[in-house]
Amino acid sequence: MLESPRSASRHARIPLPSPRSRGATAGFYLLLGIAYLLVSLWLQRRVLADPGGLLIGHVTADADMFAWWLNWFPFAVTHGENPLLTDWMHWPYGLNALWNTAVPLLAVLLAPLTVAAGSVTAFNAGVILGPVVAGLLLVVALGPFTSGGARGRVARAVAGALYAFSPFHLAHAIAGHLNLTWSVLPPLLLLIAHHLFGRGPLGRPWLVGGLTGLALLGQLLLYTQTLAVGVVFLVITAIVLALRFPRRIREYVPGLARAGVACVGVFAALGAYPLYLVLAGPNRPRSAIRNVHATGADLANVVVPTRMTAVRLTPDDAGTELAGHIGEQGGYVGIAVLALVVVAVLVIRSTTLRVVATVGALSWLASLGTGVVLFGEHLDVPLPWLVFAEIPLLSEIEPVRIQIVTVLCVAAVVAMWIDRMPLSTPATAVGALALTGFALVSWLPADAQEVRPAPVPEFFADTRGALEPSDVVEIYPRITAAWDDGAQGLRWQAASGPGFRIRGGYFIASDPDDDVVLQSRWNRYQVGAQWVADGKNEPSDAYTAQAAAELRDLGVTAVAMVPGRAVDGGDEARVLDWTRRVTGDPGRFDGGVWLFRLPVAAPVG
Known part of the structure; x- marks a missing residue:
């Protein structure tokens, strides 16, 4: 024709x-x-x-999400995991790669560079x-x-x-x-x-x-x-x-x-x-x-x-x-x-x-x-x-x-x-x-492309001895879809190997309670952290106990608090005290990260 x-x-x-x-x-x-x-x-x-310390783009959330998936494929293949299904994010429900922008074909093509750099x-x-x-x-x-x-x-x-x-x-x-x-x-x-x-x-x-x-x-x-x-x-x-x-x-x-x-x-x-x-x-x-x-x-x-x-x-x-x-x-x-x-x-x-x-x-x-x-x-x-x-x-x-x-x-x-x-x-x-x-x-491109810093605390470069693949970590600041550093926790987890699972994330999925979930769910710990960071009154002892029980019910074994990286700022000293109250652990500061262990851990298969 x-x-x-x-x-x-x-x-x-x-x-x-x-x-x-x-x-x-x-x-x-x-x-x-x-x-x-x-x-x-x-x-x-x-x-x-600094190609390893900067991200192309005006924002970081989507870039961090793509970087996570690029990292996931070679990790999954070399560790006997299904590269198209994962529970290393959005634990315990997991994610379906084909309903996310997981770009598995690109992950294959770029895998040598991902592993090397x-x-x-x-x-x-x-x-x-x-x-x-x-x-x-x-x-x-x-x-x-x-x-x-x-x-x-x-x-x-x-x-x-x-x-x-x-x-x-x-x-x-x-x-x-x-x-x-x-x-x-x-x-x-x-x-x-x-x-x-x-x-x-x-x-x-x-x-x-x-x-x-x-x-x-x-x-x-x-x-x-x-x-x-x-x-x-x-x-x-x-x-x-x-x-x-x-x-x-x-x-x-x-x-x-x-x-x-x-x-x-x-x-x-x-x-x-x-x-x-x-x-x-x-x-x-x-x-x-x-x-x-x-x-x-x-x-x-x-x-x-x-x-x-x-x-x-x-x-x-x-x-x-x-x-x-x-x-x-x-x-x-x-x-x-x-x-x-x-x-x-x-x-x-x-x-x-x-x-x-x-x-x-x-x-x-x-x-x-x-x-x-x-x-x-x-x-x-x-x-x-x-x-x-x-x-x-x-x-x-x-x-x-x-x-x-x-x-x-x-x-x-x-x-x-x-x-x-x-x-x-x-x-x-x-x-x-x-x-x-x-x-x-009229179609000449302007010299207007941007980059954003992509820092990773030293702690996440090697989490062995501090965290294991069986650990499920709640990260503060909470992982969200916010354009500026909302999903930075994904970057940190990817940099660790990943060496641990996370409960939240930035994704497209569902869970037993919601037909569609797009980011880390609020829980009592994160609500309380936001509350005290905003200068509100201290949560009650009863609420603190409920927050601790909820983390354990969710399978969380540790809380990682990264000071100086909260998207909305706030009083991080009070967040630190709040995290100690919830976990019952004074915490360990290492490589720019406070790590708190919960006393009861739910094992991951």
């Missing part, structure tokens, strides 16, 4: 590339990869001063490498849609850079969203769409279907939400093509059916256990984990950039009025790029380009969610994504994150425009080059 410069005749014999051409292609990708890596390193150069370093490396890999994959995926000469290579290189360092990736990098900086599935699906819909029954449907199943399985082990988005828009692409070429549906159905069988077969066979964990596994949330009606993009973001974009014609503070936090404000396209896309659609006679632009427009509309939000104000205007709001699993998609499909389509349109833009006369050449230049400059 789709034509490309390299397949004007679908029935023509395609000569095999010569060793020289293969070498030139490999050299092209190598040089491009180095160039992308240098850009990524420059954007994140602040972390290079720690999970904080691995997290930082992942954020740096993710856009590079994603950009290179788009360069490869655009091969069938551009010419094979120098101009085609320039077109693909520019598009890859646009995708890699797009406003979407810049926004999620500063939010510490490691999973979303690795947006590798959309480019793969673009290439898959070419083989499924561009070559149809002649394109080895069993092989293409099987490889599609592998790609989807890889994304299942990377981030399930992007998997759902990718499948939805692969189907939408098929519908757009069917509407455009209704007479060719019958020709394509047999091949697509075979590809679908192969895809589902490979995905189900190899992903049976991860699928079980998603659909029926333990510790999964029993109700919706987010309000889908509050996770759409701000309509204004399409033309209003954030501080992540270097060239801004709007006031510097305009982005602060957009809905959501900066990590979810990656939908900027801009007037110049929008103009280029419109001109490309009108000028370039290409069905492929117009289909890609159509899918991009539909993805942008979907990213707005179930209703229009303009500069943070919810308007009473329903949108098509309402159809998905009541569908199980699909209702968990945050529509704002569909922006990655829009970014992919914009980059692909730009590539096809550069490859075929009219340069026949001086006037058209000047106009085309000027429009292209303005569009590319």
Whole structure:
């Protein structure tokens, strides 16, 4: 259904590339990869001063959570634990990795670095490498849609850079969203769409279907939400093509059916256990984990950039009025790029380009969610994504994150425009080059990436002799989802090996009392600690006894209090006295941590 410069005749014999051409292609990708890596390193150069002691991003909570999961996988494999289930956090109920942003595929790839230099370093490396890999994959995926000469290579290189360092990736990098900086599935699906819909029954449907199943399985082990988005828009692409070429549906159905069988077969066979964990596994949330009606993009973001974009014609503070936090404000396209896309659609006679632009427009509309939000104000205007709001699993998609499909389509349109833009006369050449230049400059990334300190008290570097794997530790300050250091306790536990379990954490799960739990639960000890830290009256002896009994009932064997690290500050001397009262232990101070033992310990299997 789709034509490309390299397949004007679908029935023509395609000569095999010569060793020289293969070498030139490999050299092209190598040089491009180095160039992308240098850009990524420059954007994140602040972390290079101390990659093990700083975290990329404006906040630390999500970064600490990702670092914990990166550490968990190699630990689990080498200690006979299930890498996709754990009770080392959220004890005794445990966590289901497939319902958390556990990125097990990345944990495998980064495991050598995690073991050698720690999970904080691995997290930082992942954020740096993710856009590079994603950009290179788009360069490869655009091969069938551009010419094979120098101009085609320039077109693909520019598009890859646009995708890699797009406003979407810049926004999620500063939010510490490691999973979303690795947006590798959309480019793969673009290439898959070419083989499924561009070559149809002649394109080895069993092989293409099987490889599609592998790609989807890889994304299942990377981030399930992007998997759902990718499948939805692969189907939408098929519908757009069917509407455009209704007479060719019958020709394509047999091949697509075979590809679908192969895809589902490979995905189900190899992903049976991860699928079980998603659909029926333990510790999964029993109700919706987010309000889908509050996770759409701000309509204004399409033309209003954030501080992540270097060239801004709007006031510097305009982005602060957009809905959501900066990590979810990656939908900027801009007037110049929008103009280029419109001109490309009108000028370039290409069905492929117009289909890609159509899918991009539909993805942008979907990213707005179930209703229009303009500069943070919810308007009473329903949108098509309402159809998905009541569908199980699909209702968990945050529509704002569909922006990655829009970014992919914009980059692909730009590539096809550069490859075929009219340069026949001086006037058209000047106009085309000027429009292209303005569009590319409007997406230049700002030097605005940030880092945050990621200190780990010396005590947690080696907890042997003080704590054992059988210990369950209550950490103060309490582990929460608070952006600034709310989840620092996860970083400390990971640094210890982990050498102990923790009762709380920052996660997505359930427990016997709640259908959805997202962070460490309050207990009487933590309530009392907050009470005295805030300068309130001392808890009664009866309440103190109840707090001690509750910790024992929860299986807690020790309390670790880290002075000077409380997110909200407060009177830590009183917290120290309160902890002594609850545990009945004067405590031991070692390596910057007060450790208190409870007199009765519940053994862990």
